[in-house]
Every structure is written in C-alpha cells, then in structure tokens.
C-alpha cells in the first residue's frame with residue numbers, strides 16, 4: 081500500500097493523543113492493509129468458510145483470511161452475513177455484557193445499515209427497530225440491506241433528526257453513529273486523508289451537536305443513548321459527552337473490557353461525574369479507528385407511550401382487522417401474532433405487540449419500508465414479493481428449488497434460466513438452502529423475479 085502524506089495538523093493532534101512513540105506505531109498501522117470481517121445473520125443458516133477467526137468482542141463476527149468477491153457469493157445476497165469492520169461490532173458486546181433491555185430502538189443515522197442489522201439481530205422477536213437515514217439515496221440502500229437481513233422487526237424511515245421531535249422519551253435505546261471527519265477510515269479510505277482539515281473537524285462537531293440536541297431527548301426514562309464516530313479527535317468525541325451532559329440529564333455507563341482486546345477506555349470529567357468512552361486505534365486492535373460511549377437516562381426522566389389507538393388513519397396505509405390478520409397468519413404458517421397493513425394492494429406484516437408503537441411512528445415519519453412485505457393476493461393465490469422470500473417468515477404452500485452456484489449467480493444477474501426438474505408455478509429458489517427469490521415456471525419458459533434494480537452486473 082502506498083504511503084500518503086498526513087496533514088501536519090492531524091499529526092500534531094494524534095501526537096497529543098498518543099505521545100511521540102506510540103504515534104509512530106499508529107502511523108505505521110494506517111499504511112497496512114485492513115482486515116476483512118463479516119458478521120453472520122443469527123436467524124439464517126450459513127456455513128462459514130474455513131480459516132476464520134472469531135472477533136473477540138462479538139458472538140457473530142469473524143475475521144476472514146482474505147477478502148473474497150462478496151458480489152459473487154450468493155449467500156451474501158441472501159442476507160446470510162454483513163461485511164462490517166470489526167471495531168463497530170463492539171456494540172454487540174455493549175448490548176450483551178450490559179444486558180441492555182430489548183424494546184423499541186432507534187438508529188438515527190443508519191445507512192448503509194451495518195449497525196442496524198446488528199441491533200435487529202440482538203432484538204430478534206423481542207424488539208422493534210427504527211432504522212432512519214436522512215439522505216434519500218442512502219435510505220434506499222439501507223432499505224435494501226434491511227430487506228436482505230429479513231428479520232421483519234425493522235422500520236426504515238427517511239427523516240431529518242428534527243422530525244423526531246414529537247417522539248421525545250419514546251425509545252428504549254437510541255444509537256447515533258454520527259457523520260464525522262473519518263480519521264479512523266484513513267487506512268481503508270485514503271481519500272478521507274485528503275478531505276481532512278481542522279475546519280472540517282469543527283464543522284462535523286457542530287453538525288453532531290445539532291443531531292445530538294435532538295437525539296438526546298428521544299430516550300425514555302431508564303433507556304440508553306449510544307454515540308459513536310469513526311474518528312479520534314476530542315471535539316467530535318469527548319466534547320460530545322460534555323455537550324450531552326450539559327443539555328440533558330444522563331448517567332455514565334462503564335463497559336467491561338478484557339485487557340487483551342487493547343481497547344482504550346477514556347474518562348471525561350463532567351459536572352455529572354466521570355463518563356467513559358472507548359477508543360479503537362488501528363495499531364492496537366485489528367479493526368478500524370472508532371470511538372463509542374454509552375449513557376443512561378435516569379429513571380425519573382420523561383417517557384412517552386403510544387397510548388390507545390382509536391381507529392388507525394393514514395394517507396396510504398390501511399390496517400387489517402385482528403381477525404383478518406389472524407387468518408393471514410395461519411395461511412402463511414404462523415400462529416396469529418401478526419398485524420397486517422395494506423399499501424398499494426400489497427400486504428405488510430409486523431408483530432402485533434408493536435402495533436401501537438408502529439401506528440404512532442407512522443404519524444410522524446416518512447416510512448420507506450417496515451416489517452415484511454408479503455405481496456399481493458389474487459383471489460386465494462399469493463403473488464409473493466421478493467421481500468417475503470428473503471425474510472425469515474415461513475412460506476407455507478410454496479415449492480422450493482435448490483440452485484448450484486452458477487445457477488444462483490445467473491438468477492442474481494436476472495438472466496433467463498433453464499432448470500431441469502423445476503416444478504410449475506411460483507417456486508422459491510435457494511442456494512445452500514438460503515432463499516434467494518422467486519421464479520415462475522410457465523411450462524414453456526421460466527420468469528425470473530429478481531428485482532431489476534438489485535441485479536448484479538459482474539460477470
């Protein structure tokens with residue numbers, strides 16, 4: 081890897097943080113190749129390739145020996161794993177080691193979805209996640225990744241943090257993985273080095289304060305706020321802890337660390353006591369640069385509940401009755417805990433315990449996706465959606481057909497398929513038993529229903 085000059089002001093800042101000697105180690109580390117790691121989807125079955133190594137602070141994360149072509153691995157498109165650098169997976173350790181209660185979570189700056197898929201996996205059937213992204217095009221990528229992950233416990237929204245104002249005290253946990261100056265990405269993304277300047281750091285810090293000024297109010301009594309960046313400087317990290325403790329009432333949270341992980345704990349003195357942060361330096365851990373802090377809302381803080389919904393009114397969504405929802409659930413092979421909504425003649429399902437929360441959220445947010453879209457019905461027959469195939473919901477009544485790797489890639493390229501022995505009608509195609517999508521065998525030809533905008537172009 082070629083060495084790119086570092087801005088002198090950045091070097092000065094890092095020497096201030098690390099000292100001259102350790103700075104040299106840091107300097108050498110950012111010219112090394114980053115390690116590739118993946119986090120597996122605990123709700124989909126997937127055989128790990130050989131030569132993997134567990135990421136010590138994560139149950140589902142693994143380092144790979146080398147970086148394969150993920151685009152040419154059908155299991156990647158089936159949502160069996162997510163490619164994520166290792167430091168970010170520390171969130172899994174925070175949630176598990178601190179036994180953070182499951183419930184209604186918000187990921188306020190979520191695209192492309194690395195942290196959202198981690199949160200959704202932790203929550204499973206016992207929680208509901210709002211994955212929000214302010215930039216429209218990025219919200220689209222987020223939606224695609226959430227659909228591939230397939231857990232059905234997530235709503236994707238495309239809103240500015242300001243739009244969340246009516247939802248003060250509503251969430252059990254709010255994560256803000258803030259847009260930042262990206263000093264921790266200098267190794268992975270050399271362009272980040274060229275974009276760096278002290279002015280940019282100041283700009284990022286001001287933007288983060290604007291975001292946190294909204295985010296800090298959204299956590300309910302006893303809930304948690306997690307703030308992270310992929311940068312090292314104190315203005316975007318420790319200064320944010322001070323800002324949060326000045327603006328809101330929060331208590332510190334200290335996370336257990338294994339010294340062998342070499343994560344550096346930082347302590348920030350505030351009027352409210354000492355608060356803790358965790359810094360990941362690339363010369364100490366096998367991950368990218370990262371900072372994270374956890375704060376707890378006191379038990380006497382403000383909380384809001386969705387309240388009793390009368391009749392659900394929404395400009396596009398129509399709620400199905402409890403009876404209709406139970407019938408739909410038993411039709412697809414579930415035990416009747418679903419709540420269904422219709423949007424443009426297509427059915428969407430969420431777990432009914434989140435009905436009141438979802439309906440309140442839908443009054444304030446620009447929803448891009450939620451739960452699982454199952455598709456449309458023609459009389460008694462389903463026209464199943466791609467989203468349903470990728471979800472972990474059962475697909476009672478549909479036939480399956482296993483593809484080999486070449487056939488799976490042809491399906492993902494949306495090419496015509498010739499499959500001997502394929503049954504007639506709608507068939508869910510799988511690769512290593514992982515659902516990839518639908519084909520319809522009409523007898524004289526096979527229609528490939530892979531979404532056009534998702535097709536892979538690599539040959």
Ligand code: SAM
Nearest residue numbers: 189190191192193194195214215257258259291
């Ligand atoms: N959490 C994501 C993940 O793990 O995949 C990465 C998030 S990235 C570090 C920060 C996100 O914040 C970007 O998607 C960016 O579009 C979004 N963002 C930019 N400006 C924002 C703002 N003013 N308010 C909220 N989010 C913003």
